[in-house]
Amino acid sequence: MTVGIKDVARVAGVSPATVSRVLGNGPVSDDLRQKVEAAIKATQYRPNLAARRLRSQHSRTIGLIVSDIRNPFFTTLSRAVEDAAYGADMRVVLCNTDENPAREAMYLRMMQEERITGLIYAPTRTTAERLGRMEFSFPVVLVDRMGPAGAHDAVTIDNASAAGVLVDHLVGQGHRRILGLFGNTSSTAELRHDGYAAAMARHGLDTDVRFLPPTAEAAEAELTRRLAAGARPDAVMVSNGLLLLGLYRAARRAGLESPRDIAIAGFDNETWTELVGPGLTVIEQPVAEIGRAAMDLVFERLRTPDMARRQVVLAARLVVRGSSAARERTARPAI
Amino acid sequence: MTVGIKDVARVAGVSPATVSRVLGNGPVSDDLRQKVEAAIKATQYRPNLAARRLRSQHSRTIGLIVSDIRNPFFTTLSRAVEDAAYGADMRVVLCNTDENPAREAMYLRMMQEERITGLIYAPTRTTAERLGRMEFSFPVVLVDRMGPAGAHDAVTIDNASAAGVLVDHLVGQGHRRILGLFGNTSSTAELRHDGYAAAMARHGLDTDVRFLPPTAEAAEAELTRRLAAGARPDAVMVSNGLLLLGLYRAARRAGLESPRDIAIAGFDNETWTELVGPGLTVIEQPVAEIGRAAMDLVFERLRTPDMARRQVVLAARLVVRGSSAARERTARPAI
DNA sequence: CAGCCACGTGAAAACGTTTTCAAATCCGTT
């Protein structure tokens, strides 16, 4: 039989209420407090969090829903979230959706059943659209990806302009024919595409775009196919770390060296991007800060439920490395 | 006000017990079942998991305690665990300890308070020792790292012999002076050291060993220091992915190329090890399988509490890449 | 046709806490 608050009370010679007050730092005389604490030690009492939650209506639990924790962006994010949760004496329940709306829906429902304190969530584009019509009894803070305008708090970078910065850099290095590969499941990839397209237009260049499942395999296959078909862009840019990995693999497999044969750039400054060849030029996001900001937003919204919806936009940073360097001009015409 | 089972019952014109039975697939006539299901839809009812857990004494929750989710080994592990949990309709609560025993203790206590169904746990060496004396009311399965012999179920690879395989390979390539860097927080690193030492002895070679905090920074600093002091081993092997990263960085920073100037090898086949230079020779662990096996073990132990303690040992695999290749023999004497 | 069993159902207890409420005690003030 598991020992409960009543057993502690009996041993200490007080009422259960008093034990509860000791646990919750309520008003108790030092005398009784000591007795109770001794009894707790003696009985090896461990509070039952389910009971506590049921009665107090506070779960002290943060939900975290991402597509795949193995994506280093989400790995770092989750670590930051967990740290903040630890600091606030809360637990984190982790959910991977694999960009699968059915799994997403299942987890969203679970979050309501858990009566979580707050949710940090990177929604699929399809679910994000539906998000405006859904009711939640807890704060929902979107990260990395946005929902319907103004429907939820969110923490992102300025994706369109970051993509623009990347394009500007590539063009500045003399690259003209710039292929863009973008994920097809997130609003974020869409915004990065928009930024790419706008920048290309600004420079008077034609775009070349493909939306793909955001996986290394998809990117690798796509570039391999194009190279086999004889295409040879000056540069390729991609909208996230997984695509960047596939891109690099494809180039390597085709025997292309960067930047000699093809320039490469993308989003997410993952560990390996610095180590590979001349280093890969990337947009670095302040991932841990995004996580912390999201937690802050959860807490603020709890404190001030009527606060206006808030979108926190953090600065991203261009990390220039060898992969995007200028090539010696060949005889090939500029267009 | 939140809608409860009673509200559903009232709407459906049945008793709360019947609603509960519908929810739990209990024996209910089709007639009433339909009414109840309609009422559930109408009221937007969501079960309260805290209440359910309190009454049923089942939390359907798996605890996962690792040192740092950002270590790709644990990332992949956690993904496998989460997948298995999803399949069994369970949640996973994720905890990072940063190899900090205090944080570990805190999380272990939390797990008891959560009354979790089972725990998957990679303990620090210091906590692992204490583990034999601790009582848990749920199955504890150790992963990657072991506890006191036979005290808990565990899933690992054969660390000593895997390290031996790595040494044999390096020696086979002609390397003689092999520096070994090992983490100082896990039993696993210790076993890998033992395997290294045994293999070196078998080959009649002197060992050169250092135990470090298992971080990239520590490994990088250590090798940099040694190189600066004029040391130049034939090869360096390390006991995990983080150390491998630091090792590679240090070599690179010192302008050493692998395998020309120094051979490099280690544990954990992370994404980047294949991409870097000639590729890094590593021992690859079946990480996802470790996670799945751990979950299986949790379930088996729940089914058969008296089952003998079980240690599952999975096969690791040597992945040979360029970084360990033989060097052209120089005039330097073999010893 | 009597008896039995299987089945579906509801009333009420139970899970382990926190919280409300009222009672009791103590202190200082008038």
Place this chain on the structure above:
DNA sequence: AACGGATTTGAAAACGTTTTCACGTGGCTG
């Protein structure tokens, strides 16, 4: 000396479920 207020305590209700138990109904069996 009496009163008011603050402080500490305990009894009991409440949180939202599942589970136990007993009851009623209907179909079978003998």
